[in-house]
Amino acid sequence: MSSKTADADAERATAYPPATAIQESPKRRWVSYIWDTFDKAPEERRLLxxxxxxxxSFASLGYFIKYLDQININNAFVSGMKEDLGxxxxxxxxxxxAWTVGYVIGEIPSNVMLTKIRPRYWLPAMELLWTVLTMCLSRCDRPTQFYVLRFFIGLAESTFYPGMQYIIGSWYRKDELAKRSCIFHTSSGIASMFSGYLMAGVxxxxxxxxxxxxxxxxxxxxxxxxxxxxxxFIVLPDVPEISNPWYLTEDExxxxxKRMQLEGRQPRGPYTKAKLKKIFxxxxxxxxTAAYITFNNASGGQPVFQQYLKASTNPVYTIGQINSYPTTTYAVQVFTTLVYAWTxxxxxxxxxWPPIIFGAVSNIVCYASLAVWNIxxxxxxxxxxxxxxGYGLSGLLFAWAHEICSEDNEERALVVGSMNELAYVFQAWxxxxxxQQVDAPRYRKGFITGxxxxxxxxxxxxxTWVLERWETGKKRAGLVGSEGTGSLSSAYGELGEENVVVDAQGK
Incomplete structure (x- = not known):
């Protein structure tokens, strides 16, 4: 073993103290297809x-309110705000x-800060800020006031989604990650549905x-x-190597x-010139980042279905119908996102890659048809x-990024932040x-762009699939050093059998 590899192993051993209950299951039981914790050792099951x-729970609820506070402008617009404010x-x-510009400015700096400060204080504080600013929107009576407040709401909200994706990627393993990321992302669809029903009610x-x-x-x-x-402030933990939440024991x-070490996911470290050169x-x-930009900008954020219903003259739809009927789109988002995750x-x-391709093909069929319009x-x-x-692919793309960048914590934080950041740079212009609003409801240019x-x-x-396979092949061939390969078999070999619990059936 080279001195470089030995030093890396020693560093990981220091960062991740030994654990006593990690189970590797070569032959999965059927219950694991329902929920992954059912096929793990009791200690690991309790931890998960x-x-x-x-x-x-906090990620889903937090993203729910983030998206609720982000999307409400569309529901308010088709429910009287347009006419009242001209x-x-x-x-x-x-x-x-204005919201997108604030969001873009805040994302990468926030994710870089999360590698240096404690997330359990930073993220809830920003949530509290955007909550107060959202309530202030009720007092606006001119569009310029909305522009200013929406900018600062976007700035505060920019911390949450990439930040929580970073935290989720710091605690869960490959067979657990997509489900959690996608359940987290479904909150946006549920919030969009709820906002429609809420507007119809209030x-x-x-x-x-x-x-x-x-x-x-x-x-x-x-x-x-x-x-x-x-x-x-009560339940959010930090990342594993610095976290000691009240609900976890020292052994947990x-x-x-140890779970993150076996996954090849590295602890926090400094940003050095060599590291930045490696990343870029x-x-x-x-x-x-390019993949996420294309996903995020396939739709333009306009309430196209609502505007179509509002513009209809035969029949004429009520405000309640205009807000309620489009929630079916978000119901499809929630359902397909969960199907993608479990699959x-x-x-x-x-x-x-297969669910991502499916979602993209679905987009092509829908948007190409709407671009024709006379259907x-x-x-x-x-x-x-x-x-x-096609809305529910974000969790899969982020899960994939966490796995590809697992060898370097700072790269993982920067890549995740860049994906969301540059996607919203495009969304800003x-x-x-x-x-354009004046093209509603027949957004021909928008549907072609989608x-x-x-x-x-x-x-x-x-x-991404080809390059990942090529990179993995190089590592397996020994052309890349063994440090951080993420191979479970090699990780177990390095740790020794005393740190792995195996049941009587060899699972």
Whole structure:
């Protein structure tokens, strides 16, 4: 063994103290296809139950309120805000752009900070900030006020999604990761559905307390968000090597650390010139970021289904119908996202590319049809609704990035941050060109762009799969050093059999 490898092994052993209960299961039982913890040792099962109750619950609730507070502007717009404030040009585009600019500015700095400070304080504090700012939207009576507040809401919200993806990737292993990432991401679809139903309900509050119905939406969103933000200070852990949450024992913390060592996922370290050079000369940051840009910009964030219903004259839809019917799109998103997660983790044994290709093909069918526009009414509704099948790929793309970048914690944080960051850089300007409000509801340029973006997503997904296989082949051939290969068999060999629990059936 080279001195470099020996030093790396010693460093990992120091960062991740020995644990006593990690189970490797060569032959999976059928219950693991339902939920992965059913096929693990009792100690590891208890650990994962606690982590899910804390991390997954807070992540899902936090993303729910984040997306609820992000998407509410669309529901308010089609529920009277447009007419009350005279927004007949591209003001909705400008509001969305102001939010996106703030989001873009904050993402990468926030993810870099998470490698240096404690996430359990930073993320809940930002949630609390955007909650207060969301409630302030109810007092706005001019578009310029919305622009300013939406910018700062975007700045605060930029911390959450890439930050929580980084934390999830710091605690879960390959066979657990996609399910958690995708369950986390489904919260956006549930929030979009809930916002539609909520707007349909609170619209009737118009006039009470001097507020219009759409203003009540911002107030109630803030009321829902506040306790969830405060919960984060209690349950959110840090990353394993510095975490000591009240609900984990010392042995469970050590077990968490050992699990990450076996996964080849490295602990936090300094940003050095050599590390930055390695990151920016690798294909990881470029191809993974390009794939996420194409996914995230296939749709423009416009309430296209709502605007189509609002513009309809035969029949004329009520405010409740305009807000409720489009929630079917998000129901499809939630369902397909969970199908993608379980299929990828369980049936495909960690392969991420097949569901991504499926979602991209679904986008192409729906957006190409809507670009034609003169299609049967039933097929148009089908395309509006089934476009949700392409919304749920974010968790898979992030899970894939965590696995590809597992050897370097700082690369993983930077790549995850860059994926989300640059996706929203495009989202800051692209909708101003191809998803202009004045083109509603027939967004021909937008639907064509969504089709092209989905084709590019397929190409970048194929490139990622080829390059990952090539890189893995080089490592197996010994052309790359053994440090951080992520091979479970080699990891168990290095740790010694005394740290692995094997049951009587050899599982």
């Amino acid at each position: 139950t606690k982590l899910d109750a804390a991390i997954l 927004m007949y040009q591209n003001q909705l585009n400008y509001m969305q752009a 619209y009737n509050l118009g006039g009470r307390g001097g507020f219009k119905g759409w203003q009540w939406l911002f107030i109630i969103d803030g009321v829902i968000s506040l306790p969830i933000a405060l919960l984060g 913390v050590k077990l968490s650390q 000369t690798s294909w990881h940051i470029y191809i993974l 990828s983790d369980s049936i495909l044994r960690g392969a991420r 049967p009414e039933g097929w148009r509704w089908f395309c509006f609704i089934m476009s949700g099948a 692209l909708p101003q060109v191809v998803w 089709t092209v973006m989905s084709v590019l997503l397929i190409l970048f997904t194929a490139a």
